[in-house]
Amino acid sequence: SQQGEEDPQALSIQEGENATMNCSYKTSINNLQWYRQNSGRGLVHLILIRSNEREKHSGRLRVTLDTSKKSSSLLITASRAADTASYFCATVSNSGNTPLVFGKGTRLSVIA
Amino acid sequence: NAGVTQTPKFRVLKTGQSMTLLCAQDMNHEYMYWYRQDPGMGLRLIHYSVGEGTTAKGEVPDGYNVSRLKKQNFLLGLESAAPSQTSVYFCASRQYNTGELFFGEGSRLTVL
Numbered sequence: 001s002q003q004g005e006e007d008p009q010a011l012s013i014q015e016g017e018n019a020t021m022n023c024s025y026k027t028s029i030n031n032l033q034w035y036r037q038n039s040g041r042g043l044v045h046l047i048l049i050r051s052n053e054r055e056k057h058s059g060r061l062r063v064t065l066d067t068s069k070k071s072s073s074l075l076i077t078a079s080r081a082a083d084t085a086s087y088f089c090a091t092v093s094n095s096g097n098t099p100l101v102f103g104k105g106t107r108l109s110v111i112a
Numbered sequence: 113n114a115g116v117t118q119t120p121k122f123r124v125l126k127t128g129q130s131m132t133l134l135c136a137q138d139m140n141h142e143y144m145y146w147y148r149q150d151p152g153m154g155l156r157l158i159h160y161s162v163g164e165g166t167t168a169k170g171e172v173p174d175g176y177n178v179s180r181l182k183k184q185n186f187l188l189g190l191e192s193a194a195p196s197q198t199s200v201y202f203c204a205s206r207q208y209n210t211g212e213l214f215f216g217e218g219s220r221l222t223v224l
Contacts, residue, residue: 030210042116042202042215043155088154092210099145099170100213104154 004032004089004103012109019076021106023089024069030092032065032072033100037086046074046087051094081112114138118203118216125193125223133188133219135203143206144186145170145213146178148199155202161186162209193223 007022023032031050035043049056049065049072056063062075076083086107090100116137125131135144142163147155147170157170161180175197177189186205190197200220204213 033212035213040218042217043204043213044215045212048212090213098209099143099157099160101157102147102155104152 004091004101006087006089006103006106008106009104010107010109012111013079015079015081015110015112017079019079019083019108019110021074021087021108023072023074023103025072025089025091026070027091028094029067030094032063033090033092034061034063034072034074035088035090035102037088037105039085043088076108079108079110081110084108084110116203116205116214116216118201118219120219121217122220123222125190125221127194127223129193130189130191131193131221132190133201133203133221135186135188135205135216137184137186137203137205137214139205139207139214140183141205141207141214142183143209144180145204146176146186146188147202147204148172149202149218150199158188158201190221193221195223197221198223 004025033048034046037043047058060077065072086105088105090102119134145160146158156172159178164183167178179187200218203216
């Protein structure tokens, strides 16, 4: 079963606008990670936020984590056409050597 | 530094045929994973390994076998391919059990 679930499934915005994607999960986590996948390519790691962190920034990316609500959001500011991709959240649980569990992703389209 | 390399990139099989997908990583990572990605399903974990000589089942292991004889290689085998195994397969690796994943570019398998 999927641990992380992204929302919305698809998002279409104009270049220059901000894009926000949300992720909900079910169990206690060690950290939550966001990945990006361009069409036909492998996933690329974007950012990792630990369970004791509430917010993290990396360039135009801003990630928040609310462990009480078991949710995270990824904000991409001033979006560009090159940001068009699918974005996935993945969680690492607190229990032992368990692998990352991915959601189904949000497909972002940035229109120039 | 090649990172994670998957071979082959494309393959067409007939039902009942067997094949092996090879994943090689040059980052000296302990942990390796095989995922499959189907439209609308996100990534689902098939098998994984936490070190040389170890393997474990993931979410969808049926119909697949794996081996990790060398630390840098993780092989995924299909003994008798079925059309339901038509998918894109991704290999990934990471150093620590809570760290980021590094993905290969994927292997697209079609079973007729």
